[in-house]
Amino acid sequence: MLENLKKEVTKIAKKADIEGLCKHKSGNFSIRDKETGYIVVTPSGVAREDLTYNDICVVDMNANVIEINNSVKPTSELLMHIYAYKTRPDVYAVVHTHSRFATSFAVLNKEIPPIIYEAVYYGGIIPVAPYGRPGTKALAENIIEPLKKSDACLMQSHGVITVGSDIKDAYLKANYVEEVAEVYYRTLSMNGGKEPPILPMTELKKWQYPSYIKLK
Numbered sequence: 167m168l169e170n171l172k173k174e175v176t177k178i179a180k181k182a183d184i185e186g187l188c189k190h191k192s193g194n195f196s197i198r199d200k201e202t203g204y205i206v207v208t209p210s211g212v213a214r215e216d217l218t219y220n221d222i223c224v225v226d227m228n229a230n231v232i233e234i235n236n237s238v239k240p241t242s243e244l245l246m247h248i249y250a251y252k253t254r255p256d257v258y259a260v261v262h263t264h265s266r267f268a269t270s271f272a273v274l275n276k277e278i279p280p281i282i283y284e285a286v287y288y289g290g291i292i293p294v295a296p297y298g299r300p301g302t303k304a305l306a307e308n309i310i311e312p313l314k315k316s317d318a319c320l321m322q323s324h325g326v327i328t329v330g331s332d333i334k335d336a337y338l339k340a341n342y343v344e345e346v347a348e349v350y351y352r353t354l355s356m357n358g359g360k361e362p363p364i365l366p367m368t369e370l371k372k373w374q375y376p377s378y379i380k381l382k
């Protein structure tokens with residue numbers, strides 16, 4: 167069931183590994199089906215090079231397994247995905263990575279301010295969810311408040327979660343988070359640890375396609 171969604175989630179999970187956003191079996195990815203409400207989610211402990219769409223698990227919003235083809239289990243961080251969907255009914259995909267620059271700020275419990283325009287795509291500030299042990303209810307509960315404010319949040323001493331209208335959208339945000347985190351790190355370093363200038367949300371929201379380009 168939900169073969170197309172399984173293929174989409176597999177493609178993005180492999181891409182994230184190749185592009186360096188999450189390595190060594192870390193990170194997990196899911197899509198919520200608009201019709202059934204079921205979630206297709208990556209399995210626990212399968213190397214991305216071995217991952218096929220047959221390994222993708224189907225679960226419901228109460229963490230009941232609906233379908234598993236191979237001898238795999240859904241990611242141990244499943245509850246975090248479910249809570250993200252419960253918190254944000256507008257969201258249909260969740261991407262969780264351990265990308266390095268963003269995770270470094272997560273370790274320091276330091277939110278990432280909007281310093282370049284990419285920040286507008288996920289809502290400006292990247293807040294930090296308090297620490298919760300991976301796989302626990304505490305971790306899942308801790309992402310609720312940050313995700314009400316932003317489509318991206320850091321998870322203290324752990325990694326990053328982004329949400330989107332589809333898996334490409336959530337994945338793009340995960341890329342932007344890492345890019346902004348790297349620029350933030352570099353500007354802090356070049357500036358002797360002093361905070362770089364911030365782009366206010368009012369400015370970020372003003373962006374529009376230039377009217378002087380005359381479209382056909």
Ligand SMILES: [Zn+2]
Nearest residue numbers: 193243300325
């Ligand atoms: Zn994780």
